[in-house]
Structures are given as structure tokens and as C-alpha cells.
Amino acid sequence: xxxxxxxxxxxxxxxxxxxxxxxxxxxxxxxxxxxxxxxxxxxxxxxxxxxxxxxxxxxxxxxxxxxxxxxxxxxxxxxxxxxxxxxxxxxxxxxxxxxxxxxxxxxxxxxxxxxxxxxxxxxxxxxxxxxxxxxxxxxxxxxxxxxxxxxxxxxxxxxxxxxxxxxxxxxxxxxxxxxxxxxxxxxxxxxxxxxxxxxxxxxxxxxxxxxxxxxxxxxxxxxxxxxxxxxxxxxxxxxxxxxxxxxxx
Amino acid sequence: xxxxxxxxxxxxxxxxxxxxxxxxxxxxxxxxxxxxxxxxxxxxxxxxxxxxxxxxxxxxxxxxxxxxxxxxxxxxxxxxxxxxxxxxxxxxxxxxxxxxxxxxxxxxxxxxxxxxxxxxxxxxxxxxxxxxxxxxxxxxxxxxxxxxxxxxxxxxxxxxxxxxxxxxxxxxxxxxxxxxxxxxxxxxxxxxxxxxxxxxxxxxxxxxxxxxxxxxxxxxxxxxxxxxxxxxxxxxxxxxxxxxxxxxxxxxxxxxxxxxxxxxx
Numbered sequence: 001x002x003x004x005x006x007x008x009x010x011x012x013x014x015x016x017x018x019x020x021x022x023x024x025x026x027x028x029x030x031x032x033x034x035x036x037x038x039x040x041x042x043x044x045x046x047x048x049x050x051x052x053x054x055x056x057x058x059x060x061x062x063x064x065x066x067x068x069x070x071x072x073x074x075x076x077x078x079x080x081x082x083x084x085x086x087x088x089x090x091x092x093x094x095x096x097x098x099x100x101x102x103x104x105x106x107x108x109x110x111x112x113x114x115x116x117x118x119x120x121x122x123x124x125x126x127x128x129x130x131x132x133x134x135x136x137x138x139x140x141x142x143x144x145x146x147x148x149x150x151x152x153x154x155x156x157x158x159x160x161x162x163x164x165x166x167x168x169x170x171x172x173x174x175x176x177x178x179x180x181x182x183x184x185x186x187x188x189x190x191x192x193x194x195x196x197x198x199x200x201x202x203x204x205x206x207x208x209x210x211x212x213x214x215x216x217x218x219x220x221x222x223x224x225x226x227x228x229x230x231x232x233x234x235x236x237x238x239x240x241x242x243x244x245x246x247x248x249x
Numbered sequence: 250x251x252x253x254x255x256x257x258x259x260x261x262x263x264x265x266x267x268x269x270x271x272x273x274x275x276x277x278x279x280x281x282x283x284x285x286x287x288x289x290x291x292x293x294x295x296x297x298x299x300x301x302x303x304x305x306x307x308x309x310x311x312x313x314x315x316x317x318x319x320x321x322x323x324x325x326x327x328x329x330x331x332x333x334x335x336x337x338x339x340x341x342x343x344x345x346x347x348x349x350x351x352x353x354x355x356x357x358x359x360x361x362x363x364x365x366x367x368x369x370x371x372x373x374x375x376x377x378x379x380x381x382x383x384x385x386x387x388x389x390x391x392x393x394x395x396x397x398x399x400x401x402x403x404x405x406x407x408x409x410x411x412x413x414x415x416x417x418x419x420x421x422x423x424x425x426x427x428x429x430x431x432x433x434x435x436x437x438x439x440x441x442x443x444x445x446x447x448x449x450x451x452x453x454x455x456x457x458x459x460x461x462x463x464x465x466x467x468x469x470x471x472x473x474x475x476x477x478x479x480x481x482x483x484x485x486x487x488x489x490x491x492x493x494x495x496x497x498x499x500x501x502x503x504x505x506x507x508x509x510x511x512x513x514x
Contacts, residue, residue, distance in 0.1 A: 059382055079390070086388035093386075097379035111387040159387075 009068065010035045010167050010199030011056065016065035018051055025051050027223035028065070035166075038193055038200040040210040040231075042245065043220035049203040050094065052220070053169045056201070057091055058082045070166060087115055090160030090198075094172040096152035098144035104155050105131065105140035111162040127162070134158045134188060150181035157188065168192075170202040174209050186212040207246060210234075219245060278470050285397050292394050299402035303364050303461075307410060314359045315414035318351050319343070319422035327426060340432075340441030343422040348445065349453045352415040354501055357460035360407060361493045365468045368399055369489030372472025373482040381473070396473070400465030407461030411454050452508040459504065460497045467493040 011033040018026040025048035033039045043049045054060045056067060058074055067074050070088055077085065098107050108127035112118055118126065131137040134154040139147055144155070153173060160168060173189060174182040190213050193200060202213060210217050210231055217234050219227035219242055227234060227242050235246055323343055330336050372395060375381050384391040423437045471489040475481045 054382075057386055059385060083388040083390070086386060089386075091383075091386040093379050093383060095379060097383040099380055099383070100374075100378070111389075114387070114389045159383075163387075 008035065009033060010037070010070060011201065012066075012068040013056075014066040014068075016052075016055065016067060017063045018048070018055060018060070019063055024223050026055075026062075029220075029223070029225055031218055031225060031228070033199050033201060035199050036197045038202065038213055038215045040202045040204060040214035040217050041220055042205060042207070042210055042217060043203075044245075045205060047220050048223055049205075049220055050171050053091070053171050053201065053203055056169060057086060057089055087111075087163055088166050090163070090165035090168045092153070092156050092160045092168070092170045092173055094175055096144070096149075096156035098152055098155055098159070100144050102144075103140070104136065104142050104144065104147065107144065107155055108158045108162055110159065115163055127158075130158045130161055131155070133161070133192075150177050150185065153177065153185055154188065157185075157192075161192070164196075166198060168198050168200040170200065170204075172204055173202060174204065174206055182206070182209070183212075189213050274474075275466075275470055279466060281392065282396060282400060282466065282469075285393050286401060288393075290390075290393065292398050295394060295398045296401055299398045300406055302367075303360065303399075303402045304406035304409060307360055307363050307406075308413065310363060311356050311359050311410050311414050312417045314355050315347075315352060315418040316421035318355050319347065319418035319420070320425040322346060322351065322418070323422040323425040324429075327429065337440075339426060340423075340437045341444055343426070344419055344438075344441035344445060345449065347418040347422065348415050348450055350505075352418055353411050353453055353457045353460070354497075355418075356407065356411045356414045357457055357464070357497045357501075358494055360403070360410065360461070361464050361497060362490055364403065365464045365489045365493040366486045368465065368468030369472040370482055370486035372469055373475030373485035376473055376475045377478055377481060396469040399469055400462060403461035403465035404458045405461070407457040407464075408454050411457045415454075448512045452512055456501075456504045456508065459500060463496045463500060464493045467496060 009032050011031070013029055013031040016026050016029040017024070029052070031039070031041075041049050041052065051060065055062050056069060056074075058077065062075055065075070069085055072081075072085055074082060074085055098104075099110065102110065105124060105127045108130055109123045112123045112126060116123070116126075128137055128140055131140055134157055136151060136154045136158060139151060139155075144152060147155070157173070170189065174185050177185065186209055189200070189202065192198070193213070202209070204210065214231050217227070217229065217231050218225050219234065221241055227237060227239065234242060237243060237246070323339075326342050326346075327336070327339055330339055330342065372381070375395075381391045381395070384394060419438075419441070423432070423434055426432060426437070427434075468489040471485045471492065475485040477484075
């Protein structure tokens with residue numbers, strides 16, 4: 001039976017399965033994110049966290065199960081309606097995925113160019129405004145190859161914010177960064193959540209990020225959600241794997 | 250294409266496909282490409298940028314390669330024709346050879362090397378660094394933006410480059426000839442073009458549009474199938490050049506025969 005459309009949840013995932021060859025990556029995953037809520041998905045490297053995000057935005061298709069994003073079932077959507085949903089979602093890639101032939105400001109202006117009726121100068125001004133919100137307006141004219149990893153993350157975040165999304169998906173936003181830059185990115189994410197009241201899913205393996213930004217935490221292990229609750233509850237869990245993860249995080 | 254890339258950073262997936270799978274995927278890719286060319290939205294700005302990349306930037310290399318061919322053709326043919334007492338046919342032989350075969354094929358092979366490799370490497374690099382996924386995540390059809398524009402640019406620019414190559418080959422062919430034995434340019438051209446008809450020029454030049462399609466198609470196809478980081482990008486660039494050169498030569502054989510049948514005098 002098809003799950004009914006839920007207008008109160010930003011995301012509702014039901015019995016989601018995904019395999020690659022003989023390897024089961026996600027096995028009957030059930031998750032829900034309320035509107036305005038920040039869910040942090042924790043898990044070891046290679047447990048399918050990034051695959052989960054890619055399924056949520058339709059970059060990959062699940063084998064079975066249901067994914068409702070912003071009230072719409074996306075697993076069977078054709079290209080055009082899927083693009084309409086994507087306009088309402090911001091995606092921050094693990095390695096930033098900035099367009100290396102464009103400058104920083106052109107990267108941020110890219111979604112505006114295709115989805116907003118603006119002149120080139122209006123687009124440029126709007127992109128600069130978004131860059132200033134993430135503290136990157138000074139680097140607007142630079143090429144992505146000329147900025148640091150932390151700066152790239154900020155620009156990636158600015159690009160994801162360009163269309164004022166209702167839902168943000170972050171794939172390892174602090175991976176590979178030093179603790180101070182990592183803390184700055186977490187603060188930036190928190191600030192944006194508070195200012196814009198967006199729903200968010202943050203995929204990470206870093207416990208301190210979860211502590212800083214989560215309303216709720218889900219822990220993924222071997223394709224299944226083994227914990228779903230607050231960060232406080234995670235710390236106090238008796239489950240052997242959860243305890244091990246928290247202790248070593 | 251990008252909706253089901255299965256590029257996950259996950260270990261041990263997607264076995265390397267067999268030749269038949271490759272052919273099948275190429276067929277699906279070509280069908281999607283042909284359908285997408287005529288469906289909006291059209292990215293004209295990106296198309297003009299790609300036309301500049303394929304056309305203007307290939308121009309010096311095409312002119313140089315064609316000029317070299319003109320010199321060699323002139324010197325070699327002259328020697329043979331003198332041996333058989335048919336030296337007066339030299340302008341006709343040079344012009345017909347360049348227009349009907351060496352101009353188109355030299356242009357196509359030069360573009361295979363420069364543009365085919367460039368497309369394969371660029372799209373390959375964009376694929377492994379998730380830039381194509383980022384385009385898709387921004388709700389922009391990456392296939393139309395990247396593939397359609399590049400293939401159409403190749404289709405449009407190859408015939409134009411061929412005309413320039415023909416011009417360069419003929420001019421330098423005359424120069425090489427006149428250095429051995431002075432012949433003024435105008436009589437050389439008048440003699441050479443006397444038997445040339447539009448049936449010689451138009452089909453031979455327009456067939457390079459198909460070469461352009463092959464170069465763009467295989468460059469994009471190999472680029473978007475890239476896996477495995479820098480090494481994968483290098484593999485894609487190389488395979489794009491090798492395959493497009495091979496396919497262009499095979500297509501040339503078929504087209505020459507087809508043109509002979511259709512445009513039989």
C-alpha cells in the first residue's frame with residue numbers, strides 16, 4: 001500500500017532499501033524530519049549516509065520504499081517534477097563540488113541564473129549578499145582553486161542557499177577541516193537554521209557536530225537505523241554499538 | 250544519466266561493463282541526445298561558448314595541419330604527375346583531393362585530438378568531483394547544459410573548420426608548387442576549380458557535420474562514464490580520442506561510398 005502524503009513532515013522515509021550489486025546499503029530505513037527540525041544522521045564511514053542524502057534529492061533511485069519530500073512522493077517522479085522539488089532543496093556536497101571554471105560569485109549565482117528572472121547585475125548583487133551571510137564576500141572574485149577547504153565549504157553552503165530552500169541537506173559539512181574551522185561551520189549552520197527556520201538533515205560521523213547542531217540524532221549502522229532520539233538520549237544509550245560510537249566519537 | 254549514476258564513494262560496486270553493454274548504453278545515450286537537441290530549454294549562451302571552444306580555438310591547429318598536408322600533397326603529386334607527363338593536372342588533383350578527402354578528414358582528426366580529449370577530460374573531471382551532481386542538485390538538466398551544447402557545437406563548427414582547412418591546404422599547396430615552378434595563383438585556381446562542381450564540394454564538406462556529431466557524442470559519453478579519480482579522467486580522455494578517431498575513419502569509409510552512390514554524376 002502506498003503511504004499517504006504527509007504535509008506536516010518535511011521528510012518521511014518509509015521502508016527504504018538500496019543495494020549496489022550484492023551489497024545492501026540501506027535496509028528498510030524509516031525516518032522522519034519535521035518542518036523546522038535539524039536531524040543529524042551519524043554513522044561510520046561507508047555505511048550509506050551519503051547514499052541516503054542522494055536518494056532524498058533524486059540523484060539516485062531506491063530499490064524499494066517510499067520517500068516523501070516536502071509533501072511529495074519523489075521515488076516515482078519524472079524529471080521535470082523532480083527538478084521542481086530540487087528547487088526547494090539546498091544540497092551541500094562533501095567536497096563542496098564547486099564549478100571550477102566559475103568564480104566564487106558565479107558559483108553562487110548559478111542557480112539564480114536558471115531559476116530566477118534577474119538581470120546579470122541583479123544576480124551578481126544577490127550572490128554577493130548571500131556570500132556576505134557566510135562571510136565570503138571578500139573572496140567573490142576568486143576561483144575555487146584559490147581558496148581553502150573551509151572557504152569552499154562556505155561557498156558551497158552559499159550556493160545551496162541561493163534559491164532560499166525550505167530543506168537543507170548537508171553531506172559531511174565539516175569533514176577534513178581543522179577543529180576551529182569545523183566549529184565555525186557548525187555555528188554558521190546553526191545560525192542559518194535559526195534565521196531561516198529550514199528543515200535540515202546533516203550527515204556526519206563527527207559527534208561534536210551532532211552535539212552542536214542537532215535537534216534529533218539518528219545512528220546508521222549496516223544499513224539500518226539503530227538509534228533515533230535526542231543527543232542526550234544517545235549519550236545515555238545502553239546499546240553496545242551506540243555506546244562504542246559515542247565513546248570513540 | 251545523472252539520476253542514476255550509482256557513483257557513491259562506496260566500495261566494490263558496478264562491475265566493468267562488457268562491450269555489448271557499452272554499445273547498448275551508447276545507443277540509449279544517443280537516443281536521449283537526439284531527443285534532447287530539439288526539446289527546450291535551449292542553452293544558447295553555453296552553445297556559443299562551446300562553438301568558440303570547438304571552432305575558434307581549433308582554428309590554428311586545423312590551418313597548420315591542413316597547410317602541411319597541402320605542401321606534402323603538392324610535392325608528392327607533382328613528382329608522380331611529372332613522371333607520367335601529366336603535370337598540367339596538378340592544380341585539379343590538389344584541389345579535388347583536398348576538397349573531397351584530405352580537408353574533411355584532417356579537420357576531423359585534429360578536432361578528435363583537441364576537442365574530443367578536452368570534452369572527455371572536462372566532463373570526466375566534473376563527474377568525479379561531483380560538479381555534475383551539483384548541477385542536477387541545482388535543478389538544472391546537466392545533460393542539456395553540458396552534452397547537447399557540446400555536441401551541437403561540434404556539428405556546427407566542423408563544416409566551417411573544414412572550409413578553412415580546404416582554403417589553407419589549397420593556398421599552401423599552390424605556394425609549395427610555385428616554389429618549384431612559378432605558377433600565378435589565379436590561373437592555378439582557375440585550372441584547379443574548372444572541373445569542380447557543388448556535388449564535389451557540398452557533400453564532402455557537410456559530411457563533417459556527422460564527424461562532429463561522433464566526436465561530441467563519444468567525448469561526452471566517455472567523459473560521463475568516468476570513475477576512479479584522476480586516473481579515470483585520463484582514461485576517459487584517451488578513450489574519447491581513440492574511439493572518436495576510429496569511428497570517424499569508419500564513418501568516412503561509409504559516407505564516401507554513400508556520397509558516390511547518391512551523387513553519381
